[in-house]
Amino acid sequence: MKIVRDLGRSHAWTLHEGRLGDGRRVFVKRGADFTAEAAGLRWLAEAGAVAVPEVIEVREDTLVLEWIETGRPTAEAAERFGRELAALHAFGAESFGAPWPGTIAELPMDNSPAPTWPEFYVTRRVLPFVRLARDRGRLSALDVELLEEACERVPEVCGPAEPPSRIHGDLWNGNLLWTGERVVLIDPAAHGGHRETDLAMLSLFGAPHLGTILGAYREAAPLADGWRQRIPLHQLHPLAVHVCLFGEAYRSSLLSAARDVLAL
Template identity: 35%
Template sequence: MSLQAQVEAALGRGVTRMVALHGGDLSDVARAELDCGGQVVAKTGAMVEREARMLRAMQAAGTPVPGVLYAGPGLILLEHLEETPPGPESWRALGAALALLHQTDGESYGWAEDYAFGPVEIRNGFKDTWPAFWADNRLRPFLDAVPREMAARLEGLCARLPELLPERPRPALLHGDIWTGNALFSGDAAYLIDPACYHGDGEVDLAMLHLFGQPPAEFLEGYGALRDGHEDRRPVYQLFPALVHLRLFGAGYRGLVTRLLNRAGV
């Protein structure tokens, strides 16, 4: 069955046109134009149902996300939102949205399902302490995929995490892959898209957002004050997305990983 036919069957409405959109590492994305004049976003892929569950968890937390209109094996349909260039108010809205997300706590560190960024498996098994989660689920999985000297430094950092990270911070609901491409700005509003959710230290999302650029001051105005010591923890948290990029895109990211290890003190 074609994607157009799948969308029509899921919604019980006719589709006049399918327009391919830029997708991510896990799914193909298209905009379906309906015969009633509306539009929806269709995402197909092996893990889209997991994405739908994450979006619904974020929505339950009160966080602005596209509404999930349908979720089935290999296909989800999402509310279509008109995108506009970000301005000061929408950056404040993004900060407020992320702060609201982080106010929702889990019982432990992790998520009920594993996930992936393309071929890179993301392990989300629950851990009782935050340093154990970060070591076992976020850093050690890359030891066999990096040069030996870098692996030794990563293992040394894992051994030091109990002194570098809080043992039991609030297990906040995290977006898990927040960068400007996963924030959709619409007017003065901001929506979070393409999540990779789990529960952990809220500073993880902030570290990711700062990895490849500096959000404007309005973002932190919307988010609120940060905990003391966040700048020292930031390179430890940024190592995970840097290692993902190294695996996905190759040696051009080796220098970034090395710089973050240096800043982390190993």
């Protein structure tokens, strides 16, 4: 493989365009352990529901992926993606968690299974990053107390129990590649989780044709009553991660989400 163009940096790694010996273009990431990302992409591909880039090679500190040519976001692609996302979730998972150690950005993430989704979400997703943010000096003791109170409420306010869904786990707009005909998903933090988590992540930072995506999803897989009110609950984790990574800019949003959970 030959690197033909540097594409900049993302978090702790560098991005490149490469060429294989047979002339194929590939996307190359270097500078970190990409084992979890590769495992997540392959696991999502198993469902045969959503488009993900082929993992061509993963070794040491390098990940080589199929090159995806992007295009303009369209309503047709958004509608298709909503249906495909519903099919991915419906494919399911063996448990809440995943059989490999997880990562999100450059942070490690515990994927060990838990018997219920509330327990998994609180103990594997929210509290570890709340405590990391505290240890980095980005949350006060009072902030942590508020977030712990919100976590105590999760089992009561998370809605009807559902079996584990196969979810992307970091489904913000930057991880959606629009090809014109469909959406290709990249950079997963994939695991067995709650399907509302992916929808809440899409809502957190917005996405082109979001209403169309959600409408098509709900036609294919209706959501339990109150799902919109539960969006802040599912945003506790990504907001806590953002506080760990980027600091004060996301603190107020995280605390606001915690208050919304306490008000449910």
